[in-house]
Amino acid sequence: MDGFDLWHHGDQEVGEGLVDLAVNVRANTPPSWLLEQIAASLTDLAAYPRQDAALTAVAQRHQVAPDRVLLTAGAAEAFVLIARAFRPRHAVVVHPQFTEPEAALRSAGHLVDRVVLRPEDGFGLDPRQIPSDADLVVIGNPTNPTSVLHPADTLRELARPDRILVVDEAFMDAVPGEPESLVGAAIPGLVVVRSLTKTWGLAGLRVGYVVAAPGVIEQLAAVQPHWPVSTPALAAAIACSNEQAVTEAAQAAVDIERQRAHLLDNLTAVRTYGVPRGPFVLVQVEGGAVLREALRGKGYAVRRGDTFPGLGPDWLRIAVRPEDVTDGFVKVWRDTAVDL
Structure with missing residues (x-):
């Protein structure tokens, strides 16, 4: 739509x-101790997956009841479930942001409006930009690709009794202390989406979760296939x-x-x-596509x-890496930019 490839990913x-x-995805992951835990589960592959222990662990991690957690095959499945479970009359996605939520909504037949934040405003959100009749709103925090961390109080202002507010916190655990997280907050209609992909290097395993009110979790679970999350x-x-x-x-x-x-x-x-504030930076550079x-x-x-609505070819997103990798990259960047 509009020339933006919503299905393009890094x-x-x-x-x-x-x-x-x-x-x-964080460099040098997954760690060896995590691989050992995953490998140990392979002896149980003959049995159907049982989620009880994992639900309890995630719930304890966020100090919520287990009936407020839904495990998913990555955050991507969560967005598909949201698109299936709800029938919004006026869905709004705040851009520039991860395009999968809008793609999922459109694939489910929903019409989607965009609120596009401006670089000159630091990609910050004024709650008044969201249409008052929007009954489903999606926003990332911190947002991919802008890396901007929205204040929790700003996002609280978006809540309405008759609105589903989806906050994608896939990168929140990359922010020290997670100060603006809404996970577990008692906000009507709040749906927080989390992922284990980024910090732990598990893109190939597909595991994430949703934290929301029990009634919302029931609605999402009703449109989820049986055994959606594998034993590993x-x-x-x-x-x-766990604490470690x-x-x-x-x-x-x-x-x-x-x-x-x-x-x-x-x-x-x-x-x-x-x-x-995220594990990536968004930069604008003249001749970005050529560079x-x-x-x-x-x-x-x-x-x-x-491919992100609101951006163009002069925008590039660069993942944060250890200093030695960055030093090699920066040298090439400088040499290349001079040559163009």
């Missing part, structure tokens, strides 16, 4: 021999919810904050808008921005 930018700065994915959900994992994720968020600052301090000839292809030719993949 993994399509990656190719053999390329250093990956296009996909927002359930093992991962348990392992990533929460502590490791918290340290990783601190590391990402330092690594992001290092990246931004060393990039040249770029413009940024807002305050990036992206030139970087590919020199061994580095970054994410094109022109």
Whole structure:
């Protein structure tokens, strides 16, 4: 629609021999202890998956009751379930953001309006921008690809008794302390979507979850297939919810904050808008599309921005990586930018 490829994702930018700065999965993951937990579950593959232990673990992680949690095959399935379970008269998606929610809504036959945030406003949201009659609103926090973290109080203002408010918090655990998270908040119609993909390097396993009121969880579960989450994915959900994992994720968020600052301090000839808080940065650079292809030719993949509504070919999303990877990338970036 409108020339934006809503189905394009960062993994399509990656190719053999390329250093990956296009996909927002934390480097050097999954850790060995997590792989061991997943591998140990393989002896149970003859039995149908049982979710009880994983539901309890995730619920304890967020200090909510288990009936407020729905496990899903990644955050992507959560968006499909939302599109199936509800019949909004006026769905609104706040852009630029992850395009999967809008794609899922459109595939289910819903009409979707867009509220497009402006770079000159730092990609910040004024709640008055959301139409008052919108009965389903989707927003990311922190938002992919802008990396902007919206204040929780701003998002609370979007809640209405007759509105489903979907907040995609797939990257929230990459923010130290998760200060603006709404997971578990007593807000009417709130649906928080989480993913284990990004922090733990589990894109190939497909595991995520939804936290919402029990009645909303029941509506989503009613349109979900039986046994949607595999036994290895359930093992991962348990392992990533324990105290050790929460502590490791918290340290990783601190590391990402330092690594992001290092990246931004060393990039040249770029413009940024807002305050990036996620494990990626969005930059605007003249001739961005040409630069992206030139970087590919020199061994580095970054994410094109022109598939996100509200952005164009001069926008690039760059994943945060450890300093040694960033230093190699920045050198190539500078050399390439000079040549163009």
